[in-house]
Each structure stands twice: as C-alpha cells, then as structure tokens.
Amino acid sequence: MVYLIKHENARSWLNFARNKEMKNVTVIGAGTMGNGIAHVFALGGFRVVLCDISPVALEKALSTIDRNMNRMIEKQKITQEAKDSALSNLTTNTLIAEAVREADLVVEAATENIELKLNIFRKIDQHSPSHALLATNTSSISITKIAGVTSRPSQVIGMHFMNPVPVMKLVEVIRGFSTSDEVCHTIMELSRKLEKTPVEVNDYPGFVSNRILMTMINEAIYTLYEGVGNVSEIDGIMKWGMAHPMGPLQLADFIGLDVCLSILKVIHDGFGNPKYAPCPLLVNMVNAGQLGVKTGAGFYLHKGHGQELEVNPKFAHLLS
Secondary structure, X not given: OHHHHHHHHHHHHHHHHHHOOOOEEEEEOOOHHHHHHHHHHHHOOOEEEEEOOOHHHXXXXXXXXXXXXXXXXXXXXXXXXXXXXXXXXXXXXXXXXXXXXXXXXXXXXXXXOHHHHHHHHHHHHHHOOOXXXXXXXXXXXXXXXXXXXXXXXHHEEEEEEOOOOOOOOEEEEEEOOOOOHHHHHHHHHHHHHOOOEEEEEEOOOOOOHHHHHHHHHHHHHHHHHOOOOOHHHHHHHHHHHOOOOOOHHHHHHHHOHHHHHHHHHHHHXXXXXXXXXOOHHHHHHHHOOOOEHHHOEOOEEOOOOOOOOEEXXXXXXXXX
16 A cells, blocks of 8 residues: 555656646745745745744744845845745745645755654645655755655655855755655756756765765864864864865854754764764753854854954863
8 A cells, every 4th residue: 555655646746747847835944944945946936835833933034035135136136026026926834734735845944853854744745745746954864764754755855955045056965765866857957947056965874065064063173172273273274274264163153053963963873983973072062052153152252243253262271
C-alpha cells in the first residue's frame, strides 16, 4: 500500500510538471529565513502563502518584507510597481492544513529542530496536493530522514537559502537518497528564475556549506579558547589575509551561536569524528545565553546598526 501511494504521488508530480507551470508556493515559518524566502518568491511572481503559528511573527514578517523592499526601491533594484505586485501576491495563514492546500511547492523554514521538522513534514504531506514538491531550508538535518516520514520521498529536496535571502545569490540544492532527477532539475531551474545561483550537492551531514563553514568557525573559537589570538586578531587575519568579508567570530555572532552549536552537533553526530566536536567555549556561551546579534552579545557587543564593533568584555583579558 505504501509503495502504491508513493508511486501515485510520483506519477501525479510528473503529470503536473509536463502540463502546468508552478504558481503557488507556501513557506512554513515566518522568521528571518522564512520571510526572506517569501520575499523572493513574491517578487518572482509566485502566489505565496506565509505560514506561522504565531500571528505576531507573521505581522513582524510582513513589516520586514515591506521594509526590505523599500530598501530595494531606494537602491533602484526594483520599482514601486514591482513591490506592489509582490505584496499583492502574498498572504498569511496560521494553519498548515489550510496554507498548503493549493501549493505546488512547500518550503519549510522552521527552527532547526529535527522533531519539529519531521512533524511539520508529516502535516505538509497529509494536506498538500499529491503533485506538490516539499523542500526544506534546513542547514544540516538529513533530507533523507525528513523525506522518510512522507509518502513522497522522491519529491522531497533541500533548498538551503543563505541569509539575508533577498541579497545572497546561493541556493544549496540538496538531493536526498530518493530525490528524483526531475525534481532536482525543477528546483535548480526554479532557483534560477528567482535570480539565484543553485549548486547541487548530496545529502551528508552539514552538506557542503556548513560542513566547511562550521568547521572553520569552530576552529576559530578553539583558537580563541586556547589563547592563540584574541577576537580582533583572529577575525582580522581572516578578513585582511583571506579576503573574507567578515571574520569567523563575527559571522558566528551574526548566524547565532545557538544555531552554530546545533549544526556542529548534527555534523559531529553524523560523522562520529572528534574533529567536529563543538568547542567547550561555544557550549558555555550558548548555556550563558550569549548568542550573538540576537541577544546583543556574543564574541562582540551588538548595540545597533552603524556602530563600531566592540569586543565582548568577557574576552578583555585576551586583548593585547
């Protein structure tokens, strides 16, 4: 019976892909990534439903999208007419069952928690049309594991956008073990329509982006932890010597130290290799609630836009 359901879903998707254009997109999660993903799809001419259990989060997301589109108008990247058209394409909903009812594509962008994501995908699978593609914006969790709780694993794929979504060009497209060639091709082409640059990778812990990035960030934290250099020196070397736009410790603050820790745990658990073990300093900072930009303090103090970065006094004893 399960095989028949999966077979019928795949056939439904192929029939849809041959005869119709993808128009309806549902984004699950109205946080930083979710509102950015909704933003680019709405500007791309898709009908978008942004779904979150919190009405407050949805209001905040709409305000953020409006503000970010105004910035694009000021920089002459879009017109007022393009903004008005995009916002007219965008609606909100607090119920997954209603939000995905007419979806051709669902993009999940909820908190990076495996059980939460699995529960969301069970609901999406139950209530969305059989032809719908199911994508996740996860930065590290197995696409294959997520696909395994659905009746359509060949139609599940990773669509990992970068933050801030309206600005960053990369979309890391992650194939699960069962993701079909047709679905992968569709998502690659769809990303290009959004004026993004898609790169296809396979489903292993951390994929490519975070396997490399989080290892670098973790090593930078170990370098601080072991007293090899201070915060400013470590970041300065990577900026001025390696041409990185910001140092790894500042980037960790921007991402969120709790998010970095969560991803590192997934990579460490997935490979079982001690080289991926999170630095004890990172663990302590997360336990202390110093998570970076979102809490106002991490490796730096974050007091507002446009202000010069100040190293967290906790690390003052390491300053030369």
